[in-house]
Amino acid sequence: MKIKLVLENLTPLLVGGKKPANTNYIQSLDYIPGQVLRAALAREITTDCPYREWEDRLNDTPFWVSYLERENCTACRWQVLCKNFDRMIIAPAYPGGGIPVTAGARRCKYNRDHTLVEPWRIREYNGNCPDCQQRLDSVGGYYVVKNGKKVSVGTAFRNLTRLAISPKTLKARDGHLYTLTVIQESSGQGQQYFVTTLEIPGEGSIDLSLLPNKIWVGSQTGRGLGYCQLNWELLPEKDTVLTDGKVRLLFYSDVKIPVEQLPAEKVIEAGEVDLYQLSREILQDLIQQAAGSDSIKLESWSLQSEWRRSYTLVGARDRKGGRWQGPFPVLLKGSYIEVIGEPSALRQLLQHGLGPDRLNGYGLLKVLED
Structure with missing residues (x-):
């Protein structure tokens, strides 16, 4: 459901x-x-x-x-x-019900409403916008499909200035201000909203x-x-139809790489490791584990990655009882891979996702269409 x-x-x-x-x-x-x-x-x-x-x-x-x-x-x-x-x-709940923009995608430099160009199609348009023939520029964030075109959507922010509170006296600190850059409130007419799914x-x-x-x-x-x-x-329940044994998959959300699969020295020297090379080496194993088949092969990839730490309150009695987790490597949403395999194995890969913590929305995959 x-x-x-x-x-x-x-x-x-x-x-x-x-x-x-x-x-x-x-x-x-x-x-x-x-x-x-x-x-x-x-x-x-x-x-x-x-x-x-x-x-x-x-x-x-x-x-x-x-x-x-x-x-x-x-x-x-x-x-x-x-x-x-x-x-x-x-x-994850993305703005406007959008989809993460593919790593390496481009958009018209002069009109953000022009269609996005996927990285594997940039050469087809000679590096120019297909709508106006002007220059393309790099783009991030999210997109939605409108009238057959992939159009960028984003989140509106605004600043709030607050007075700092002393943790010891619980009173305001004179002269101590801080700024919050927050997601701007909606006007109530649907200009800004976020969409998620619960499975x-x-x-x-x-x-x-x-x-x-x-x-x-x-x-x-x-x-x-x-x-x-x-x-x-x-x-409504909908099953993904895969008729081809070759498919391009978008990382719809961030993918955690299990720390237990990393050599100890890689974790210790997190800031000095070639994370791209490390991710590529481990990715093939993650794909085969998720698909439950050794026949599925990684053909090509475009990865964005970073090291992270997280703070959890699970099992804690209060906020002070939480604990830090990590560091652990993460493949960022918007990365994509191209894999070959039996349709049944590809379907299982889509359903299973990649890496741990899928209950919280990590490791979700989506079929990329041109």
């Missing part, structure tokens, strides 16, 4: 804010990761639950939510989501009209950020 979820932020939204060293500046991501959406849903479910037992939930469950099978559970509006919370796949294993039914149409998402919700309007929609 697949559910489409559209979020329209009614107040400014701060997601995964990073504070560069020696600055008073925090920049939001331009999309909403799957684990942020999972945390927002977990807060709603546990707040509504009359049987919530915080200590048991935090210590014994990986995602804070556990189905207790009590008297009122069968009539609860969250029953289906709660029961499948630790098996539900939540994809629940197995068959079943759910009454989406009972689910809330408002939710708090992201950081600093206690200060009024991240109040979102929701629209739930049940998607």
Whole structure:
């Protein structure tokens, strides 16, 4: 069962804010990761639950939510989501329902509404825009298909200036200001929204009209950020048809490379390693593991990668009890690969995805079309 979820932020939204060293500046991501959406849903479910037992939930469950099978559970509006919370796949929510732009793609330098040119077609147009014959420029972000053309979409930001609070006295610090670059709030007319999907294993039914149409998402919700309007929609089941044994696959989301597959010295010297070469060596093994077949082969690739660390509160009693994870290498969304194999193996690769942490939307793949 697949559910489409559209979020329209009614107040400014701060997601995964990073504070560069020696600055008073925090920049939001331009999309909403799957684990942020999972945390927002977990807060709603546990707040509504009359049987919530915080200590048991935090210590014994990986995602804070556990189905207790009590008297009122069968009539609860969250029953289906709660029961499948630790098996539900939540994809990243991208602006405008867009798709990550392919690594190496180009766009008209003078008109962003002209069609995107995929990297394998740049030579076909002699490096010029197919709409106006002007120069092409590099492009990132996301795109949607309108009238048969791939058109760029993006996220609008704005700045907020806040007064810093002393962690010791819990009082304002005179003269200490910091800036938040947040996702700009929507006007309520659909100018800016984010789209994700929730994939629940197995068959079943759910009454989406009972689910809330408002939710708090992201950081600093206690200060009024991240109040979102929701629209739930049940998607029909659709199977991907693969008639050819050769297919080009887009990394629809970031792909984590399992740290246990890396030599110890590679992790220690994370900043000095040729990550592109390392990713290429491991990628073939990841593909064959996901497809369950040694016959599937990696033909070509275009990869963007980086090292990351993450902070998790899973299993923690409070924010101070969290822990850092990493460093670990990540292949960035927008990278793509070209593989050859049996259609059945390719179909399994699409369904399984690549790498760990797929429940939070990592490792999702999508067939690239010209």
